[in-house]
Amino acid sequence: MNGSAASELKRLLGEGNVKTGSRALSSYFREPVSDGGLTVVTPADEWQLADTAHFCYENDIPIFSVRRRYQGGDLAGRKGVLVDLVKLNQIKKIDTRNLTAHVFGGVTFDQLAKELARENQRVLYPVAGTSDSVLRSYIDRDILMGSGGYRHIQYSVFHAMLGTGEKWVSGSQQMTDEGHADFREDQGPQFSPFFGASEDIFGIPYYGLVYTYPNREARSLLAFGFDELKPARDLVYKTSRAEWCFEVFAANYRYLSVLLAGGDAGKVAGLKKKLNPWTVVITMEHHKELVELWERYNKEAARERGGKLLKGTVPEGLEAALQKPWIVPDRDFFKGRCDNVFAYQYFKNVPSTFALIDEKVKAAGFKEETGKIVVPTYFGGAAYCEADLYWDPADEKQAAAAEKARLGAFEALLDDKAFVDKPVGKVAEMLYSRTDPSYVQMIKLFKKTMDPKGLLNPDQLLEGV
Structure with a gap:
C-alpha cells in the first residue's frame, strides 16, 4: 500500500489503529515477515470497520482479515490491508x-468466561481452536467440548461487514436487539x-449472539483407562x-500427556508413563440426584467394557483443563509446532479412520507418535476424529515429512468419504475438486x-475466488 493510502486510513481511524512494517506484522505469523505490503488496521468500533472496508473498496485495495492466531498460506506476501478485530472486544x-x-x-473466551461467571453461566469451549475469539471459533465451526449433547452451531444471528462497507445481518435482517428473529435457531x-x-x-463477521449455559447444581468428572481404542x-x-x-471424549496417552503438561515439555514423557493407552473422560452436570444416577450408569457401562476407574492427579488435571478452550497453537511447546488432521465419521468407523491416518503418516516418513482424540457430536450421531502431529520446524526433514503426512492423511480421509467441514489451503483444493462443479x-x-470487485480475502478459500 502506498503512503497516501496509509495516511488516509490514519486520518479515518487514528494513528494508533493503523500500523505498517515487519514489526507490526510479526505477531500474526509464525515465520519472520519482511517489510511487505500489508498494513495492519485495528478498528475500535464497527463504524471504523465500515470506514476501512469502504475506503479499500473505493480505492481497489485488497482487504484481509485475521482469522486465527497465526495466519497461513501466502498472506504474508500479499499487499493490502490486514484487519484485526482485537479492539472490537x-x-x-x-x-x-x-x-x-x-x-x-x-471478545475472547477468557474475557467472556469472567463475565459469565458473575451470572453463574458458561459457554462451550473448542477442542481444537485456532483463535482465541469466541465469535471466530463459532463461525468457523470449531468442534466444541459438549457437542455430544448439544447442536454443533453455537450462535444465532450475526453481523458481517461486506467488502463495500455495508452490513450483512443474518436471520430476518432485523437490526434491533429485541425480537424473535434474534433467537432463531435455524440460522436464518x-x-x-x-x-x-x-x-x-463473503464478509467479515464482527458481532453475534452466542449461546450460553447455566452452571448446574452439581458437577462430577469420571475418567476410565482402557488398553484399546x-x-x-x-x-x-x-x-x-x-x-x-x-462432556465426553476419548484420547490416547500422547494427546493427554501434552494436554496435561501445562506448557512444560519436560513433563510430557513422565505423564505418558502414568496414562493408559486410551482414557475416556465423562463430565456430568445437573441436579445432584441426577448426577449421582449418571455416575452409577457410567461406571457400570465402563466396567462392562473393561474400563478402569482413574483417581488422583489425572482426573484432577483433566477437570482443570476443561475449564478453558483448547487451542492448537498452545501445543507448539512440545516439539515446536503442532498441526492436526481431523474429520467426522460414523462411530463404527473410528478405528479404521485412525488406522488410515497412521498408514499415511508412516508412509510419509513421519516417526513421531500422534496424539488422538474422539469427541461425539449430537448424541453420538457422528464422531469427530483428530490426530495431532508434533514436530520441530527447525528440522527441515521432519517439517517436510509432517506436511506430507498431513496432506496425505487428509486426502485419504476425503477418499474414504469422511466429512471435513473446515478446509483451508491445499486441503480446500482437495475437497472442492471432489464436489460437483x-x-x-x-x-x-x-x-x-x-x-x-473481489477485494475481500481474495484467494484465501480457493484460488481465484
Missing part, C-alpha cells in the same frame, strides 16, 4: 433469560451458513447416546454478489 449484553451473550468479534436464510469456515471471502469408543458412544453426560460455481456466484 465489547460484550454488549448478557441475556440470562434467553441464554445468549451479545459479543463483538474481539440459506445464505447465512455460507459464512461458516469461509475464510471471510474400541472399548473406549464404545463407552463414548453409549454415554453420549444415552445422554448421561455434559455446480457447488463451486455457486460459491463463486455468491462471492460475486457479495463482493463485486
Whole structure:
C-alpha cells in the first residue's frame, strides 16, 4: 500500500489503529515477515470497520482479515490491508433469560468466561481452536467440548461487514436487539451458513449472539483407562447416546500427556508413563440426584467394557483443563509446532479412520507418535476424529515429512468419504475438486454478489475466488 493510502486510513481511524512494517506484522505469523505490503488496521468500533472496508473498496485495495492466531498460506506476501478485530472486544449484553451473550468479534473466551461467571453461566469451549475469539471459533465451526449433547452451531444471528462497507445481518435482517428473529435457531436464510469456515471471502463477521449455559447444581468428572481404542469408543458412544453426560471424549496417552503438561515439555514423557493407552473422560452436570444416577450408569457401562476407574492427579488435571478452550497453537511447546488432521465419521468407523491416518503418516516418513482424540457430536450421531502431529520446524526433514503426512492423511480421509467441514489451503483444493462443479460455481456466484470487485480475502478459500 502506498503512503497516501496509509495516511488516509490514519486520518479515518487514528494513528494508533493503523500500523505498517515487519514489526507490526510479526505477531500474526509464525515465520519472520519482511517489510511487505500489508498494513495492519485495528478498528475500535464497527463504524471504523465500515470506514476501512469502504475506503479499500473505493480505492481497489485488497482487504484481509485475521482469522486465527497465526495466519497461513501466502498472506504474508500479499499487499493490502490486514484487519484485526482485537479492539472490537465489547460484550454488549448478557441475556440470562434467553441464554445468549451479545459479543463483538474481539471478545475472547477468557474475557467472556469472567463475565459469565458473575451470572453463574458458561459457554462451550473448542477442542481444537485456532483463535482465541469466541465469535471466530463459532463461525468457523470449531468442534466444541459438549457437542455430544448439544447442536454443533453455537450462535444465532450475526453481523458481517461486506467488502463495500455495508452490513450483512443474518436471520430476518432485523437490526434491533429485541425480537424473535434474534433467537432463531435455524440460522436464518440459506445464505447465512455460507459464512461458516469461509475464510471471510463473503464478509467479515464482527458481532453475534452466542449461546450460553447455566452452571448446574452439581458437577462430577469420571475418567476410565482402557488398553484399546474400541472399548473406549464404545463407552463414548453409549454415554453420549444415552445422554448421561455434559462432556465426553476419548484420547490416547500422547494427546493427554501434552494436554496435561501445562506448557512444560519436560513433563510430557513422565505423564505418558502414568496414562493408559486410551482414557475416556465423562463430565456430568445437573441436579445432584441426577448426577449421582449418571455416575452409577457410567461406571457400570465402563466396567462392562473393561474400563478402569482413574483417581488422583489425572482426573484432577483433566477437570482443570476443561475449564478453558483448547487451542492448537498452545501445543507448539512440545516439539515446536503442532498441526492436526481431523474429520467426522460414523462411530463404527473410528478405528479404521485412525488406522488410515497412521498408514499415511508412516508412509510419509513421519516417526513421531500422534496424539488422538474422539469427541461425539449430537448424541453420538457422528464422531469427530483428530490426530495431532508434533514436530520441530527447525528440522527441515521432519517439517517436510509432517506436511506430507498431513496432506496425505487428509486426502485419504476425503477418499474414504469422511466429512471435513473446515478446509483451508491445499486441503480446500482437495475437497472442492471432489464436489460437483455446480457447488463451486455457486460459491463463486455468491462471492460475486457479495463482493463485486473481489477485494475481500481474495484467494484465501480457493484460488481465484
